[in-house]
Amino acid sequence: MCRIFGSFSAARADPDPVELAAVSARQRHGGPDEHRVLRGPGWSLGCDRLAVTDPRGGSQPYRLAHLPGITAVLNGQIYNHAALRRELASRGHRFPDRCDGTLLPALYAEYGPDFARRLDGMFAVAVLDLRAAPRLVLAVDPLGTKPLHYHQGPDGTFRFASEIPALLAFDGVRAAPREDSLDTVLCLRTPVSARTALEGIGLLPPGATAVVRPGRAPVVRRRPPGPPPPAQTPEGERDDAGDLLRREVRSLARADVPVCVLTSGGLASGLVTALAAEYARETGAPAPHTFHLALRGRWPGAEHGRARQTARHARTLHQEIALDPAELPSLLTRTTRHLGQPDADPAAPAAYALFRAVRQAGYTVALTGDGADELFGGPARLHAASCVPSGPDWAASYTDALGAAPRMLRAWLYTPAYRAFIADEGSAADRVERELRSCPDGDRRAAVAAFETRWRLPAGPLRRADHLGMAWAVEARMPFCRPAVAAYARTLAPAAAQDRGPLRAAGRALLPKAVAQRARQPAALPLAALIAPGGPLLEPVRELLSAERLARAGQVRPERVRALLARQLERPSERDALALWALAAHELWTEVVRGMRVPLDCAA
Template identity: 75%
Template sequence: MCRIFGSFSAGAARPDPGELAAVSARQRHGGPDEHDVLSGAGWSLGCDRLAVTDLRGGRQPYRLPHLPGIIAVLNGEIYNHRILRRELAARGHRFPDTCDGTLLPALYAEYGPAFAERLDGMFAVAVLDLRASPLLVLAVDPMGMKPIHYHRGTDGSFRFASEIPALLAFEGVRITPRADTLDTVLATRTSFSTQTALEGISVMPPGATAVVSPGQEPAVRRRPMQPATPSEADFATEDVLRREVRRLARADVPVCALTSGGLDSGLVTALAAEYARETGAPSLHTFHLTYQGKWPGSEHIHARAVARQARTVHHEVALDPGELGSLLTRATRHLGQPNADPIALSTYALFRAVREAGFTVALTGDGADELFGGYSRMREALEAPAGGDWATSYADALSAAPRMLREYLYTPTYRAYIAEEGSAADRIVRELRSARTDRLTAITSFETRWRLPAYHLRRVDHLSMAWAVEARMPFCQPSVAAHARGLSSAARRGKAALYGAGRELLPATVLNRPKQPFTLPVTAMLSPGSALLEPVRELLSPERLVRGGQVRPDRVQRLLARQLERPSDQDALALWALATHELWTEVVRGMAIPVGCAA
């Protein structure tokens, strides 16, 4: 697990070492164990390493003595590296250590840009091929767990990095927020598709490979998904998940699990604890975040029940709400893009506690809802009558502020701009309506292709790596995703298959409770005297909003007054989204590198 970066151009000049050092420094929190960069005429390749596999070996960038013209860097984990190493050794390749990424130059030498089709894991890989006509090949895992952000300059130069703040440290990468970003945040809570919130900066789509030639546009293609096979009986879901949890629970560093108190993380916790007992390993440690004081929606009782039944060493992290204002700024800086989910603060604080307790790998339950139909918006869309406009209702359920509220808040000029350019919500509706498949498949395909990687996985990746913790997600492994696609519609609705898998593993109180997301009680915290009210009020001051020119300050103030008088989840989330966008605008502009200065 690491942070990677690099540049590629048609020029003969060697990249500026000071500039590359500045790029590395901005994402070193995710790779504190080792730092190295190689460069040559028109290219650079660098890595900030978090050592998880073969702690003494695995120095990056990877090079093999018998393949001097191929250089590679890896962010993530390749779970089938032992199998691949044996296959490559049989073809005559030799390796200096047992680190998973060391085999990448040999794998590329054998298969070229198709090498990524043989990888099983979560990964973002960059391979530089200098043997003939120079090529840069980038690849990300099928679910998009590990990101690559990139920028192509007007001179044809190409730059990439794991995190946007690091990419912005390259000279020539300008900070220009997209005009439609505010609407995107309010309509979908974060930027979807291959676009980011900044002009000229793109992100690799899940399961994609990009081939870059000097001075040319990158040729990006999505690799074929692992095919869905006819499912076994529904109870086989437990076996598929058990196999992945056991595989991901192996590491050369301490491993723990995040336990929210819900079904998804509970299943991962129970299976990981089972594996620890069977292998004679130390008892599994579990972590749960709650807040000091009494707040609605606390799940700590359910998390304790899961931990008690699984026999884990349980850590209950009680966060002081007074710290949330400072956490908001830090989490926003690490995310690099606006994300309107209040869970970001909880996620950041939880991974901090994991790292401070001495753990480097954490198992999580992310991805289950998207694959197994767990969201209420999915149920409502499936129950909507034929011929009804279920797609528009579905898109509205994704928003931080419904369409009517957005239009009420916008200035006339901004409202007209969005009407002309189109909203991200409109694009989602068109995609759902145009799907040539059944409604459930259309929904899960959209959720896993676009929303899951952009909204959830990016948050987990950036905020775990902010504390040098590798988050592993069993539900996001290709075998689990393929298994879910092969289940009957009944088994995929409402996570029926997962509830079946949990009958013997989880307490009845957890199985029978209503679904509840792991989040921050933002409605209660935007109330008089609460820790978050003043930071949000300051971010939404009329003086700030007038400068932006996109929302009407008077109407935002009315919304805030209504929230204080009659608290509601809808108004609280809308205010939170407006505030996080405003803070992101401020934070990202502070990342500008003065022209001619690399640090």
């Protein structure tokens, strides 16, 4: 698990080492164990390493003595590296250590740009091939768990980095927010596509490989899916959700560094907790440590009671982290800086604080329940699309449930000029709705599930797990996002997927009844109470949404934002609070991202 970066151009000059050091410094929080950069005429490759597999080996960038001209860097984990190493060794390749990424130059030498199809894991990889026809090859895993951002300047120079703040440290990369970024945040909470919220900065799509030739635009292609994972047990019976999760949890719980579990109090993280504890008992290992974050004081929707029930039932060593609500404003600034893109999901500051506690307790790997909702049909927005009668508005019901502000509220808030701009440009919600309505055979649930897994899951939960975990040098591992589990979820009939039936069935044997059967509750902050009279977020939100700030941007009408805030103070509601939070989060992001073009301290 690391942070990677590099550049590639037709120029023959060596990249500036001072510039590369600045890029590395911007994402060093995610790779504190080793920092190394290689450079040559027209190219550079660098890595900030978090040592997880074979901590004493695996120095990056990876090179093999018998393969001159091929250099690679890796962010992530390759889970089938042992099998690949045996295969490559049988073909005459030799490796100096057992680190997962060391085999990448040999794998590329054997398969060329198609090498990524043979990788099982969560990864972002860059391979520089300086042999006969120089090229740079980038690849990310099928779910986009490990993001890779890139920029190509007017002179053809191609630059990439794991994090946007690092990419902005390259000369020639501008921090220019897109004009439609506010509409995107209000429609979808965060950018949900390969186009980021910054002009000229792209994101490699999930499951894609890009080939870059010197001075040419990258050729980006989504890889065809690999062979489906085995669907039969040794006895010939089909696996259920519990069987699949058990195998994946056991695989991901093995590491060369300490591993813990994040327990939210919900069904998905409860299953991961129970299975990790079961594996520890069967192998004679100590009981796993579990972590849960709770706001100090009495707040609606608190989950710490359920988390304690799960931990007691699984017999884990449970740690409840009490977060002072007064710290939330500073956490919002830090999460905004680390995410690089605007994100209006209230889960972000809490996730940052939880990963901080995990690292301070000495853990490098954390198992989480991320991905279960998107794959197993949990969120209400999936059901909103299914329940609306047939007609042109079913997709709009989904986007309204997904977004931070419904369509009519957005239109009411926007200035006439910005409303006209969005009408000409097209709203982010419109683009999503067109994609959903184009689904084959009119299968609404299939269309929503495909969109959720292809775009929303990587842009939301997975981006937060990666960026906010790595802000504290913690690798988040997600059993629900493993290929076998995702493939199983795709086979479920709508009735079986409704309300996460297969997961509840697994939970009945593993969890307290109150946890296994409870209704889903989003793991987020209680915004309505926090942005209320006397709430700790009221004044920060009020300041970010001052009339002077909003008038400068010219996108929303200050008097109507003021009226929305007044309504929230009179009758606090989660819906109005979320819209205000999204407006404030976007305003903060524009300030933070513009400050990234000057030297700054990006420490966690």
